[in-house]
Amino acid sequence: MTPTAQSTASARRVVFPFTAIVGQEEMKLALLLNVIDPKIGGVMIMGDRGTGKTTTIRALADLLPEIPVVANDPFNSDPSDPDLMSDEVRQKLEQGAEVPVNHRKVQMVDLPLGATEDRVCGTIDIEKALSEGVKAFEPGLLAKANRGILYVDEVNLLDDHLVDVLLDSAASGWNTVEREGISIRHPARFVLVGSGNPEEGELRPQLLDRFGMHAEIHTVKEPALRVQIVEQRAEFDQNPPEFLAKYQSQQQALQQQVVNAQQLLKEVKIDYDLRVKISEVCSELDVDGLRGDIVTNRAAKALAAFEGRTEVTVDDIRRVITLCLRHRLRKDPLESIDSGYKVEKAFARIFGVELPDDDAAQKNGVGQKLGVRS
Template sequence: MTVTAEAPLQTTPSTSRVVFPFTAIVGQEEMKLALILNVIDPKVGGVMIMGDRGTGKSTTIRALADLLPEMDVVEHDPFNSHPTDTDLMSDEVRQSVMDGHPVSVVRKKVTMIDLPLGATEDRVCGTIDIEKALSEGVKAFEPGLLAKANRGILYVDEVNLLDDHLVDVLLDSAASGWNTVEREGISIRHPARFVLVGSGNPEEGELRPQLLDRFGMHAEIRTVKEPELRVQIVEQRSQFDQDPKTFLNHYADQQKELQQKIVDAQNRLSEVTVDYDLRVNISQVCAELDVDGLRGDIVTNRAAKALAAFEGRNEVTVEDIRRVVTLCLRHRLRKDPLESIDSGYKVQKVFNQVFGVEPVEV
């Protein structure tokens, strides 16, 4: 049987929507850092952003996707296959490359896919045309949102309102890097490597702990209280809405600088090391916080390395770990059912004890 993918995606949009620049976003440093670290190393495992309504969650995520540089993709491939990395190719493209056939390559912006709350499993995972498979002997596959999100960002707003089964599917694909669709004995798989970003308002309900634990990082954001900062945010938004082009030009140099910094960090990541004693201390923090499993240890190590790479260093420091440990562990703590997610005080307290450092004044 051969595999065909119906309705191939367009490689480049004919028009691009104007997006608020990432470097112009004021405050919410915790959310911005978590997103950047996941872009540098998608294996960190995604970000869960919980906070008040109207705090710029969607704006920030769209701004990050727009900031990222264009990538090389195989032309007319519905899975955004990488032209040289076999781990990021669909089976069809990989077979074509192995057979010595040249592939046509185009440049494309990093894709950001919005997952609607009412999406069905077929819409998310894709569907197989059983009738075509039986009558013509062809695996006719219509790609879903996971195919479009490959090598991009998959954003789920109000993830705490999404069906648990769909959340499971998303997390499984994000962890394995592959999406498998099986219907009537026919099986098709394709790469699904994406940065999973979920957001929600805690007033509308929490995710189940076993699902929450599988997000690499958890950022908490709050409404800005300082009047001067609120005025600055309102004025910036007003300036952007009135004259987007001038506003974007004002931040163009900062955007290019941050983009280059992220690219350099991605290239440097494989060279970054964590001293053995620091790794032991990270695991001791996880043990003393009674964190279930080893995800907390793994994610904290990965996030610290991504931060060191972002800062232009090849060696992780205690300060790197301090900056990421709360993001990586706060949602993994066992807590009283009446409590909201730990603000980070408990994590920082244990970190200070284990690493023997003075508390940082906020």
């Protein structure tokens, strides 16, 4: 690490390392798959208070490598991908102008509960536009979140209209602001992560369906694991640099694994028969629309890429299908989300496989261990 990189790292706020987080494998897997393929459509994390939701999401943003951005650009424009750059940068490049490039960490933007639509989407200064004839745009949180992670804690308490705006931008990759006949758009491609506590109410099924994946997290019940988590936290708080050094090689290995997966993703294939069976599961479960089919296909491919493979297996589908479908089964807004048992049963019957008995592990909030290849 160069002295400059070192000083930048030390100037940044210290974040608990992702690889040190104990348990909650379902949430960690869903987040990693969305980072590998943001088109999966984000994650809704529902679980008890104090289960490390925010800690995990901050840790994920910190784990990711630096990305190239156009210097002094409010939208974190990509210097080479037209879908991730503002119209202004694209025009400059088309005219053959040089654009200065910086490298910066992936942004994690926290959306405060009381945020207004102007704060989220940005505002147009009509006076300036009329008097000076320029499109005076004040970027909002969606501009800041482009190519990063947008985190909404207690998303179930957020105004439905704002949730709609966020989901629209996340799906299209663009944010458009219109006022008094003036229209401005900018790229807004981000991984949308919502979290909430089921005790405080659920999201409406129409909104819930638009989150790609749904992770359920539970308080770890096993005393030995609880002690391990408490000790780790105390050790981190006491001496963060020493604690980070202990996990540095694991962090680097996982970061490299994610980068490799992002590059490998376009080569991953999923057999036609497997795709038909995924759609059979969705059909049997009476899942509305085709989002469930699309997201399950994408997530299975991302998992194969994460593990360095170019062929999707039945086991890949087994590990992601519950995350992709469990929140799409509800028909009654007052009914709580099925824990995934229905999805697992339908999967086992259609794919003709027996499911492993990992109920005890799930109850402890541990689930299947993520494989980090060195």
